[in-house]
Amino acid sequence: MGLIVMKFGGSSVANAERVRNVASIIIDSYKKGNDVVAVVSAQGDTTDDLIEKAAEINPKASKREMDSLLSAGEQMSSALLAMAIEAEGYPVVSLLGWQAGFKTDNVHGSARIKTVQPERLKNEIGKRNIVIVAGFQGLNSFDDITTLGRGGSDTSAVAIAAALHADRCQIYTDVEGVYTADPRKIGNAKKLAEITYDEMLELATLGAQVLNNRSVEMAKKYNVEVEVLSSLKRVPGTIVKEVAKMEKMLIRGVTKDTDVARISVIGVPNTPGIAFKLFAKLAAKNINVDIILQSVGRNDTKDITFTVAKANGELAVSIIKESFDLADESIICDTSVAKISVVGAGMETHPGTASKMFEALYEKDINIQMISTSEIKISVLIDIEQADKAVAAVHKAFFPED
Ligand code: ADP
Numbered sequence: 136m137g138l139i140v141m142k143f144g145g146s147s148v149a150n151a152e153r154v155r156n157v158a159s160i161i162i163d164s165y166k167k168g169n170d171v172v173a174v175v176s177a178q179g180d181t182t183d184d185l186i187e188k189a190a191e192i193n194p195k196a197s198k199r200e201m202d203s204l205l206s207a208g209e210q211m212s213s214a215l216l217a218m219a220i221e222a223e224g225y226p227v228v229s230l231l232g233w234q235a236g237f238k239t240d241n242v243h244g245s246a247r248i249k250t251v252q253p254e255r256l257k258n259e260i261g262k263r264n265i266v267i268v269a270g271f272q273g274l275n276s277f278d279d280i281t282t283l284g285r286g287g288s289d290t291s292a293v294a295i296a297a298a299l300h301a302d303r304c305q306i307y308t309d310v311e312g313v314y315t316a317d318p319r320k321i322g323n324a325k326k327l328a329e330i331t332y333d334e335m336l337e338l339a340t341l342g343a344q345v346l347n348n349r350s351v352e353m354a355k356k357y358n359v360e361v362e363v364l365s366s367l368k369r370v371p372g373t374i375v376k377e378v379a380k381m382e383k384m385l386i387r388g389v390t391k392d393t394d395v396a397r398i399s400v401i402g403v404p405n406t407p408g409i410a411f412k413l414f415a416k417l418a419a420k421n422i423n424v425d426i427i428l429q430s431v432g433r434n435d436t437k438d439i440t441f442t443v444a445k446a447n448g449e450l451a452v453s454i455i456k457e458s459f460d461l462a463d464e465s466i467i468c469d470t471s472v473a474k475i476s477v478v479g480a481g482m483e484t485h486p487g488t489a490s491k492m493f494e495a496l497y498e499k500d501i502n503i504q505m506i507s508t509s510e511i512k513i514s515v516l517i518d519i520e521q522a523d524k525a526v527a528a529v530h531k532a533f534f535p536e537d
C-alpha cells in the first residue's frame with residue numbers, strides 16, 4: 136500500500152474502450168488500498184488535430200493562444216477518464232494543471248515546471264479520492280495557461296511523484312517498456328529490465344520518444360524511480376533508476392532523430408574568433424547547436440558545419456547572413472539528414488564500439504556526414520532516406536538475431 140502516480144499516454148486513452156481499460160488499471164490499484172494520482176495525455180492524435188485546426192485559422196497564431204488551445208486536449212481526456220471511474224462507482228476528481236498546483240515559467244510552448252504546489256492534491260488524496268490530472272500544462276506568473284512541450288505529460292507525472300514523495304511512478308504506454316531500439320521498427324529489439332537515468336536521458340534526447348527527456352532529467356534530480364510499462368498487457372516493464380544492472384550488454388540502445396538540420400558555412404576567414412562570433416550570435420537567439428565540425432584552414436579560409444533542430448534552421452541561416460559577408464551559396468541548410476546514435480555507459484573503455492558502428496554502416500553503403508562522440512554515446516549524421524536502414528544495420532551489429 137502506498138501512493139502511486141500513474142501516467143497514461145495518448146494511445147492508452149485513444150477511445151472509449153481504452154479509457155475504460157485505463158480506469159480498470161487505476162481502480163485495481165486503488166482497491167488494493169493505494170492512493171492513486173493518474174496523469175493523462177490527450178486522446179490519440181488530438182494534439183496534432185488541434186495544431187491543424189489552429190493552422191486553418193491562423194498559421195502564425197501566438198504561442199499563448201496555442202497553449203490555451205492545446206491544453207484543451209488534456210482537459211477532455213482527464214474529464215472522460217474521471218467519468219469512466221465514476222461509472223464504476225469509485226470516488227474520483229479530475230483536476231486541470233493549474234488546479235493541481237503546476238506553476239511554470241513563461242515560455243509558452245515549452246514551459247518548464249517551477250513548482251508543484253501539492254495542497255489540493257493532498258487534500259483530495261486525504262479524502263480517498265482517485266485524482267486524475269490533466270498532463271502537459273501549468274500556469275505561469277501571469278496566470279496564463281502554458282504547455283510543457285510535446286510529450287510533456289511524462290514530466291507532469293514525474294513532477295507530481297517528486298512533489299508528493301510518491302512510492303511509485305508508473306508511465307503506462309503502448310509498448311512494454313524501454314527497448315534497445317523502437318520495437319515498432321526493429322523486430323528483435325530487446326526490452327531492458329533496468330536502465331540508468333543517464334542512459335535513459337541520452338536515449339530520450341537522441342530520439343527514443345518513449346520517455347520525454349525533461350521527465351528523465353527531473354526523475355534524476357529528485358531521485359524518482361520510474362517504471363515504463365504497457366497499459367494493454369500487464370507484464371513487468373523497464374525500471375529507470377540511478378544504478379542499473381548491466382545485463383551483460385554495453386550498448387543500451389540505438390536511436391534515430393530526424394529533427395535535425397545541417398548548416399554549412401563555407402569560406403569564413405581562417406582567423407581566431409570566427410567560431411566564437413558565429414556561435415555567440417546563435418546562442419543569443421537561444422539556438423541550441425549540436426554536432427560541430429570545422430575544417431582545417433586552407434587558402435586563408437575554413438568551413439564550419441553544425442547541426443540544429445529543424446525549426447531553428449531558417450533562423451540560423453539568417454543570423455549567419457547578417458553576421459558574415461558571404462555569398463548566399465556559401466551558407467547551406469540541409470534538412471534531409473538524420474542522426475543515428477548508439478547509447479551505453481562505459482563506452483570509453485570499449486574502443487571497438489565506434490568501428491563496429493561504422494562497419495555496419497559501411498556494409499550497407501551508408502555515407503557518414505558527421506560524427507560526434509561522448510563517454511556515453513556515438514552519433515553519426517547521415518542521409519534521412521537511409522535512416523531506417525541504418526538503425527536496423529547498427530542494431531543488428533550490436534544485438535545479433537538470436
Ligand atoms: P505515449 O502516447 O504513451 O506517451 P509515445 O508515442 O510518446 O507514447 O511513446 C511510445 C512510443 O515510443 C512507442 O510506441 C515506440 O514506437 C516509441 N519508441 C521509440 N524508441 C523506443 C524505445 N527505445 N523503446 C520503446 N519505445 C520506443
Ligand code: ASP
Nearest residue numbers: 176177182285286287288
Ligand atoms: N498531448 C501532448 C502531446 O501530444 C502531451 C503528451 O502527449 O505528453 O505532445
Ligand code: MG
Nearest residue numbers: 144286344345
Ligand atoms: Mg509520449
